[in-house]
Amino acid sequence: MTSTEADDAAAGFGPLRPKLMRVAYRMLGSVSDAEDAVQEAFIRWMKADRAAVREPEAFLRRTVTRLCLDQLKSARHKRETYVGPWLPDPVVEEDEVEDVTLPLMLALERLSPLERAAFLLHDVFGLGFDEVAAAVDRDPAACRQLAARARGHVRDARPRFALERQHGLELAEAFFMASRSGDMKALGAMLSADVVAHADGGGKRPAATQPVLGFDAVMAQYQQVAAWLRTHASKLVRVGFINGLPGFVTLEADGELQTTALDIDDGKIAAIYVVRNPEKLRHLH
Structure with missing residues (x-):
């Protein structure tokens, strides 16, 4: 890869990094693990045939999602052996911009990795089930069922009263x-x-x-x-x-x-x- 190609790859990836971090963090609940997943996606983006990728954002979101699914398999064991209550890494904002609050993130911990991915990609990030299916390597009907099951599990974690x-x-x-x-x-x-x-x-x-x-x-x-x-x-x-x-x-x-x-x-x-x-x-x- 020439330095010009590397610069072009980085320039295309940079604007998408914050969006990819949002996906990875909500999947994993860990800032450092999310950063690792996004960095690995960048490495794969550098090696990919980018000219053949029609939608870079969709391609990278699929890559990050699959990396997170792999990570969640080992994360479940770490949660089971964790000392005391496990809480997600805190993300601090001046304004209330989080679309997934802390109680909801804890509710997501009770879901299977696939349920978690389907719910986040469809209900939180607004993707259609065709794109969700491509990201998690399942058919759209199965993803619809995964999201519905997840929705039922996390319903009580939604705030009942609006807070000024x-x-x-x-x-x-x-x-x-x-x-x-x-x-x-x-x-x-x-x-x-x-x-x-x-x-x-x-x-x-x-x-x-x-x-x-x-x-x-x-x-x-x-x-x-x-x-x-x-x-x-x-x-x-x-x-x-x-x-x-x-x-x-x-x-x-x-x-x-x-x-x-x-x-x-x-x-x-x-x-x-x-x-x-x-x-x-x-x-x-």
């Missing part, structure tokens, strides 16, 4: 202030009766190894957190949307970042998602 953007950010900031200052009355007023707290430390940093269920248990946990923070200060880095949910990034006393995302249902916090595993936070530095 600014209100969500204000609630996230208020949660930070109450949880760090130990204002348990203010904290309790924000939580739903059946609130659930998830913390992903991955065995790398201290975190609850099981989800904490219910108002009383979550309040007791944050009372302990507040006592700890009196001598181990936590600094707010930014407030924003984390995987489509209002939340914030903090710098903890051990010098590591942490993200907290809040699932808000009918004005109350229904779930708290904390990522502490440093391997999942490297891309935020």
Whole structure:
């Protein structure tokens, strides 16, 4: 390959990279794994007979999808041996731009790789079933069934109440202030009766190894957190949307970042998602 051909291949691939990253990340839930899949797709694009490719975007999307399907086979075993609750890598945005929120990504974990691909490509990215079929190497009728089954499994993960953007950010900031200052009355007023707290430390940093269920248990946990923070200060880095949910990034006393995302249902916090595993936070530095 000449340097001119390489430059042309890179120029054609560059504008498509963000779209391909969106597909790969939603398939895998890992920023680093998504980057690897997209980079491998680029290598294959460089080696391909590009003159024979009529639709580069479709070709590359198929390539990335198939790479992700292969990756998910080994990822399932890693999830089973993971220490504590597994949460997807946090993606932080200033504005609420995520079309797949964190609860939905967790629901996708319960699907087979093919169901996950069919649902994402059709329901999220809006592809027709003919193109979905080409991407996953199944016929369109089978893909229609895969997407329908997936839809049934993830239905409850869709938000029931629309959340006004600014209100969500204000609630996230208020949660930070109450949880760090130990204002348990203010904290309790924000939580739903059946609130659930998830913390992903991955065995790398201290975190609850099981989800904490219910108002009383979550309040007791944050009372302990507040006592700890009196001598181990936590600094707010930014407030924003984390995987489509209002939340914030903090710098903890051990010098590591942490993200907290809040699932808000009918004005109350229904779930708290904390990522502490440093391997999942490297891309935020």
